[in-house]
Amino acid sequence: MKNLDSSFFRMTKTTQPMQNQTITMALFEQTINQHSDFLESLRHTFLNEERKNALQKFEAKGFPTKKDEEYKYTNLKEITEKDYNFFPSEAHHITKEQLDELHLGEEHFDWIVFINGKLHKEYSNISIENAEFLTLNEALNDSAKRETFNQYFNTIASKELAFTNLNLAYFNEGFFLKVPKNIVIEKPIHVFYISDSQEENTFYNTRNLLIVEAGAKVEVIESHHNFDDSFVFTNSVTEIFTYQNAKADWHKLQNDSDTSYLVDHTFAKQERDSLTTVNTFSFGGKLVRNNLDFIHNGENINSFMNGITIIGKDQLVDHHTAVHHNTPNCESYQNYKGIFKDKSHGVFNGKVFVNKIAQKTNAYQQNNNILLDEGATIDTKPQLEIFADDVKCSHGCTVGQLNEDAMFYLRARGISKKEARALLLYAFANDAMQNIDIEPLKVKVSKLLAEKLEVQMEF
């Protein structure tokens, strides 16, 4: 057995004093007090017991603090000390033009648009055929359709974690798709979660469920958008099931406002010969925590996790990944790139667990970071627990600055300092974009990169 549990590798140019912990948690109180009102607001009751149990479990431990190893570097206080409205008002002022700016193309995508927690079909563009598309609300309220729901829902999401329990207690809406055997959904599906015209801070618990049956194929893009100056806290849980020879790609496009918090936990369970990719592009949001669990349940599985993070100001993006290699002959690839400006803070923790029967595992993990300004910080930690003896596992993390010789090369060709820097950073981030099959998404990510690097360039 090889147990590599190194401590976090922190790079920063200034030393930051540890902040004192205070226990006052406004949101915690609210989650307890609001639940009966929430349950009364629902049209279905069959989940009530599960929801109450989940809330009790949450209540017992509360929100994680920095004393919790998993949240050592991510302080949730600024989220949990605020008060939120649990019942967003439906009225909104979103226009077609605003949506046009968000989506990636009229013709080649389906869009599913949720505004203030409700599906808006008039803004959506749904052409999915031969597949069971539902909003969770439909699934929850139609007992005839509940069978599929019951079979999959909450079967792979953790039942022990604070945020998954909180989500179970309070989720009400989300995206639910089952792609039957051998069906290929040609158009990528872009799911929008929009919050608008909320006068108070608002708390959303969104929930997604994707089932891709044998030989089927689908691509999903998920993005969250807060149009208000008030804060939005989204606690999202996604479960993805990929069956034999099926392929599922899930792209998270995170470019939300400075008054947005997101805690996401995505669980992906794969059966033999399947391929699942989760790409996470984090360009915005005040505080974003991405949790990703891949669970292998068959041989010859391929799992891809890529991430590009570019943040500045006092933003924080935290990636916690875990790959559970439970079966032999499987491969997982993690490639996370981070670029940190100003006083921003990045966290990466990548766990790889290799079960003793999971021989011939090939697990690759890479986390590379560039700190652009004094005051930017990255805490990065690979964590490998390997109980099989015939495996190939590699990991690496780097923290660096831009290569001065490369800068000179570009500038000597007439490219200004700022553009030269952007080109080199683009080159640095580029190989985390290799698994994007959707050309307009690639273009969008490139454009966002240029925007975040403050240049007008086409790469």
Add this chain to the structure above:
Amino acid sequence: MLEIKNLHAKIEDGDKEILKGINLEIKPGEVHAIMGPNGAGKSTLSSVIAGKEDYEVTDGEILFEGEEIGEDAPEERAHKGIFLSFQYPVEIPGVTVTNFIKAALNETRKANGLEEMGAKEMLGLIRENSEKLGIRKDFLSRSLNEGFSGGEKKRNEIFQMMMLNPKLAILDETDSGLDIDALRIVADGVNQFKNEGNAVLLITHYQRLLNYIQPDFVHVLADGKIIKTGDKSLALELEEKGYDWLLN
């Protein structure tokens, strides 16, 4: 075109002087070669002319078309018409040769008050120059220098030079690492580029390149100073005798 007067330079954070009083004048239409043993300061000289910030000019001046350029940023010197071909070009994954040259050319045009070049004109120019150098089409859509062989990198440098059409082209060890065929193609490119209005400064360790590109002047640089200047026969003499006879 280029006048260097009593140029002294050192590495920014170091004490050791590398250039110890260089004097050099290059006029339009001329080809100059600077030769010299390793460590003489040849690459430092080309970097200092191009404006690399790792070096500090401690004395003397560099005039380009009569104007002091010592305070200019590298990109400003490029915009004025100075081009440096690198000994070790940098690899830029994800940025194609075509996109890179477009960016470089249009930045230079903008800085000179010209409109950006249209796509059609750009494509025509790219085609013209790549054909001159025998560059295949697929090469242009590859990532800049990524996985290029030594010869491909140098050919790409010459291609960029031809696209940017500078007034002064400094070729730093462009011949190193090239086989004879690649050397000939690179030299052909330089000879096609060369005209009465521009100038070329070749920096080289070996005489080999000078069989293909005829210099008007050959300078020997040793220990940070030009110790001898002659015509192309000096290069042949160096080839025969080495540098030692000049150093003592």
